[in-house]
Amino acid sequence: MPKSKSIWVPLASVVAITITIAPAAAQQKPNIVVMLADNLGYGELGVYGGGILRGAPTPRIDALASEGMRLLNFNVEAQCTPSRSALLTGRFAIRSGTYEVPIGGTPDGLTQWEITTAELLSGRGYATGMWGKWHLGSAEDRMPTNQGFDEWYGIPRTYDEAMWPSLDETKSMWPSVGNRQGWNAKVVHPEHIYEARKGDQPRQVAVLDVDHRRTMDAEITSRAVEFIKRNASSGKPFYAYVPFAHVHMPTLPNLEFAGRTGNGDWADCLAEMDYRTGQILDAIKQAGIENDTLVIFASDNGPEATNPWEGDNGPWRGTYFTAMEGSLRAPFIIRWPGKVPAGRISNEIVHIVDIFTTLARVGGAEVPTDRPIDGVDQLDFFLGKQEASNREGFPAYVADRLSAVKWRNWKVHLIWQETMYATPQKLALPRIINLLTDRKEERDVGAQNSWVADPAVRIIGELEASFKRYPPIKLGTPDPYTPPEPGLMRTRP
Incomplete structure (x- = not known):
């Protein structure tokens, strides 16, 4: 399959994807586990x-990488909610x-129209x-x-x-705030x-405090x-998120795990996360379904920026x-x-929206055809049937600001912001970075490589054209949402 030169998948392309996906339904459905x-x-x-x-070794996750494929250029959105959406x-959160x-x-999260x-x-x-x-809706009718x-x-x-409920000096290290001591619910x-089951009203089981x-x-x-x-025993295919x-x-x-590493809370948490990942991998193996289960381990975002919890x-x-690389690039192992060649490492571009389209094919499902789907099918790339990803680039939004465009090994910055606490600065001229020679994004090489603006502008133009045909949903839109033509109100599967 040739590289896609478009980030937004036109309606005709989506139809083509559904045609290629449908035959997979006749095959045995693999189980899918996505750890995020x-x-x-x-x-x-x-x-x-x-x-x-x-401060902490991660032997279980490292071993998982040796058993599958590790991406060096897996890209996410800039915040938790956008990445999970x-x-x-399979759609850019914008x-x-x-x-x-x-x-x-305002109403938060996904409208019920989303699939x-x-x-x-x-x-x-x-x-x-x-x-x-x-993180995609706190009203009960928008919960998972x-x-x-x-x-x-x-x-x-x-x-x-x-x-919040731990802001009590008698219970927590965090001080009380305001002119009254303690938390006021x-x-x-x-x-x-x-805790919730489909068809039942979600039930509150505890207050989220520091202990929980x-x-x-x-x-x-x-x-x-x-x-x-439970599902391995019944023989029913499952999707565990x-x-x-x-x-x-x-x-x-x-x-x-507190004190286990001797290197502080952060290292202890890293050790615990590795252990919990191992518990899930052990459950898959003990159930005898290892060969029938596709496993993904990834992160939703770049590192924390707030003291004392800064990441790396x-x-x-x-x-x-x-829109810096430290924000966009995240770990990804499959x-x-x-089926997926063991020990393979790739620097090809993959975006988090691609997981939706790829898992649809794995599960024999058809992607929606009544809306733009930004994800591209990466299954053949993951299976080693081709060396190249089916994606060459993407637009990078920070909130509702188009901040950069990635294309191949190039980055075109439109807005400059190094950390979440820095003020975004709109650039008079785009700043062009060669990510192969400048991983810290320190040198603007636009004077010698102004040609890079051409593919970047093409990506922006295609996205903006799709916005005209399929207007983005506004933040805070309530249900029921009905898209304007040419989109159609969907029937939930």
Whole structure:
């Protein structure tokens, strides 16, 4: 399959993809496990140059990489909500009104019109489960069990809210704030941990506080393992989406791991995450389904930027909430024994939206044809049938700001921002970086390479043309959402 020169997939191309996907449905459906670390930077894992350099070896994840394929140029969106939206819908978050972390006051998350991976695979007979942070809607009708998942345990928003009910000097290291001491739930309600089954009302089971933050990954893993064993025993194909809590701030280990490395909380959390990953891999092996299970381990974002929980961006520059490589590049490992070549490493560009389209093909599902799908099918690339990715580049948004464009080994910056706390600066002229010779993005080589602007502008033009035909959903859009023509209101699978 030739390289795609377009980032947005036109309607005709989507139809073509559905034609190629359909025959896979006749084959045995593999199980799919997607483990998603939270804000795990490029330089954290041993296999990416971290591990013991970050205070804790990561033997289980490193071994997983040796058993499958490791990407050096896997790209995500700049914030948690946009990345998770892109992963589950195959659409850049700017299209779905999910382009920034919600603050409150308006409907947040995905409209029910969006179609998730869980819905596609559920429609093909898969059991679907999720455990962990959703961050794509805190109203009950937008929670995971109303977006294709059969079961869910986790939080609707994010883990830094664990500090809210812990703002009590008698219980926590964090000081009280304002002119009154302690937490006042009447001012802002704390976030709850939920348990839900499809068709039932989500149930609040606990308040997310610092103590529960410490135990989240143990609980997430335990429930995911039980789901894997249960469905392996029944012979039903399954899709397990496992977004871990680590290493999102506050980066606090389970008490069983506290002090284990001797290198502080952050290293203890890295050790725990490696252990939890191993528990899930062990469950797959013990169930006898290793060869029938596609496993992905990835991160949703670049590293944390807030003291004392800063992460590591490896050889790159910047943190999440920017368009720097330290924000965009994240770890990615895929294993499928006997199908994905073991030990393969690639610097070809893959974007998180591609996972949606690829998993659709794996599960024998058809991608939607009534909306633009930005993800491209990367299965043949992952299987080693071709050396090149089916993607050459993509637009990089930070919130609703088109900040950069990546194309091959080039980066064209339109807005310059090095860290999430830096002020974005609109550039008078684009800044062109050769990522092969300048991993820290320090030298503008636009004077010698102004030609790079041409493919970058083409990517922008195609995206803007698609916006005219399919207007993006506005942030805070309530349900029911009906797209303007030519989009059509879909029937949920």
